[in-house]
Amino acid sequence: MEAKRQKRIVIAGAGLGGLAAACRLARNGHNVQLYERSKSLSTASGAIFVRSNAVRCFYRWQLGEALEAVTAPIRNHQTRNAFTNKLLHLAQSTPAYPEWSTDRQALQTVLYDQACKAGAIVHFGNEIIDISEDDCHAYATCKDGTKVTADLLLAADGISSRLRPKILVDHDPASLTPTRVPSTHYPAEIPEAILASSELTRSICMKPDSEDSLMWAGEGGYAIGKYNHARRLFNIMFSVQHDLDGEDRAQNLFDQTGDVRFIRNFFAPCHPILRTIAHMTDSCSQWRLARLEPLDTWSSPGRRLVLLGDSAHAMLPNLAQGFSSIIEDIDVLSLLLETRYGTSDITEMWEKLRIPRVKKLQDASTWNYQLYNSGKAPGDELTSEERNRHTGDGNRDAPFNTLAFTKWILDYDAAEETRKFIEYRAKI
Ligand SMILES: Cc1cc2nc3c(=O)[nH]c(=O)nc-3n(C[C@H](O)[C@H](O)[C@H](O)COP(=O)(O)OP(=O)(O)OC[C@H]3O[C@@H](n4cnc5c(N)ncnc54)[C@H](O)[C@@H]3O)c2cc1C
Numbered sequence: 491m492e493a494k495r496q497k498r499i500v501i502a503g504a505g506l507g508g509l510a511a512a513c514r515l516a517r518n519g520h521n522v523q524l525y526e527r528s529k530s531l532s533t534a535s536g537a538i539f540v541r542s543n544a545v546r547c548f549y550r551w552q553l554g555e556a557l558e559a560v561t562a563p564i565r566n567h568q569t570r571n572a573f574t575n576k577l578l579h580l581a582q583s584t585p586a587y588p589e590w591s592t593d594r595q596a597l598q599t600v601l602y603d604q605a606c607k608a609g610a611i612v613h614f615g616n617e618i619i620d621i622s623e624d625d626c627h628a629y630a631t632c633k634d635g636t637k638v639t640a641d642l643l644l645a646a647d648g649i650s651s652r653l654r655p656k657i658l659v660d661h662d663p664a665s666l667t668p669t670r671v672p673s674t675h676y677p678a679e680i681p682e683a684i685l686a687s688s689e690l691t692r693s694i695c696m697k698p699d700s701e702d703s704l705m706w707a708g709e710g711g712y713a714i715g716k717y718n719h720a721r722r723l724f725n726i727m728f729s730v731q732h733d734l735d736g737e738d739r740a741q742n743l744f745d746q747t748g749d750v751r752f753i754r755n756f757f758a759p760c761h762p763i764l765r766t767i768a769h770m771t772d773s774c775s776q777w778r779l780a781r782l783e784p785l786d787t788w789s790s791p792g793r794r795l796v797l798l799g800d801s802a803h804a805m806l807p808n809l810a811q812g813f814s815s816i817i818e819d820i821d822v823l824s825l826l827l828e829t830r831y832g833t834s835d836i837t838e839m840w841e842k843l844r845i846p847r848v849k850k851l852q853d854a855s856t857w858n859y860q861l862y863n864s865g866k867a868p869g870d871e872l873t874s875e876e877r878n879r880h881t882g883d884g885n886r887d888a889p890f891n892t893l894a895f896t897k898w899i900l901d902y903d904a905a906e907e908t909r910k911f912i913e914y915r916a917k918i
Pocket of ligand 1: 502503504505506507508509525526527528532537538539540541616617618619646647648649651652653675777798799800801807810811812813814815816
């Protein structure tokens with residue numbers, strides 16, 4: 491045990507994970523320095539669902555109001571057949587906290603503003619190129635030669651993390667390389683005025699459809715969209731099962747420009763509603779999907795250099811838990827940092843709490859990816875009885891896609907789990 495004190499924390503990467511960590515940890519009084527390689531915040535766009543397990547944390551962090559201004563609650567998740575538009579499955583969103591839909595730009599702007607307001611210092615255009623540790627400190631060297639000393643370094647440098655092999659020094663480098671999957675996502679935005687100009691698509695921006703997430707399950711691809719009332723546009727993500735450039739481009743998964751003609755052609759055989767949406771899309775970006783194999787540790791031997799976010803556990807987007815699970819990670823870490831344990835003990839406790847849950851989420855997202863790309867609608871593979879089996883308190887061991895498993899994901903209370911863990915740890 492050591493005296494509880496404000497910690498010096500260096501974060502590599504101002505993506506959604508790094509920004510959220512900077513925000514939370516600076517608000518808790520820590521001295522936070524965040525270094526971002528790019529000259530400004532990311533320009534990647536597209537819808538992002540913030541699931542209720544993360545929303546619960548945001549309310550506790552007293553960020554609920556700031557985020558409510560840029561998000562819309564999701565009432566139901568509709569799944570339709572891409573060719574007939576028939577409603578196949580309706581999942582009501584009934585967890586303890588709401589689920590939000592928003593877009594990346596809005597989310598990162600709020601987190602950035604709040605991090606700065608809380609006192610975090612953000613250095614743009616300065617990559618962390620080297621890191622090391624000793625028994626007392628973590629050290630970072632930046633591209634411009636700056637050297638920084640900290641109590642803890644969080645490497646939130648994304649799925650293609652270059653700091654990962656410097657932290658997991660005992661791991662076979664091949665096991666740390668992201669695995670590409672043969673699927674590409676094309677996020678796009680359609681203004682409300684365009685959507686409302688066709689009778690086929692007008693209802694999407696009107697209640698009740700505007701409150702639901704809409705998925706069209708097809709063959710070899712699908713589309714998921716959500717109307718955004720704050721920005722008066724429809725965020726749509728087209729997903730197609732193809733691998734654009736093979737393995738050689740693993741470092742560059744996101745591109746500003748996708749081929750909108752390809753999207754229109756691909757969805758041309760679909761129901762006129764989906765076909766019209768594809769035709770209304772005048773530009774899109776392009777996101778090749780990849781994931782990381784679950785890791786057994788996220789930290790260095792001295793436990794002062796720590797992977798955070800996609801650098802630790804990048805998962806496929808089909809469970810919409812990538813960002814939400816990072817928020818849980820940050821919540822647990824911030825609570826453990828309030829205890830009197832030393833930094834390396836805290837990191838060890840954090841991993842014990844987080845890795846088993848996140849591994850389950852990684853597995854479930856891969857399973858969902860396979861289901862979404864099988865041409866079947868989510869929920870189709872279960873009987874009504876199986877799907878609606880009594881949820882109780884949620885069950886991590888229930889089959890994926892049952893209500894019991896979903897409840898375990900969405901109603902998870904990271905703070906309560908941390909409190910119980912600290913109590914248990916004090917007894918042993
Ligand atoms: C198509 C798609 C849809 C998704 N939808 C959802 C969803 O609906 N819900 C959800 O919860 N999750 C979703 N996710 C997952 C979510 O987007 C990610 O989990 C999250 O954005 C990861 O954030 P991060 O900060 O860990 O990494 P990143 O966002 O990749 O940020 C890494 C940052 O680090 C910077 N950087 C890299 N190296 C260095 C360095 N050495 N020094 C300094 N800076 C560095 C980079 O420039 C970048 O800004 C989705 C993902 C994809 C691909």
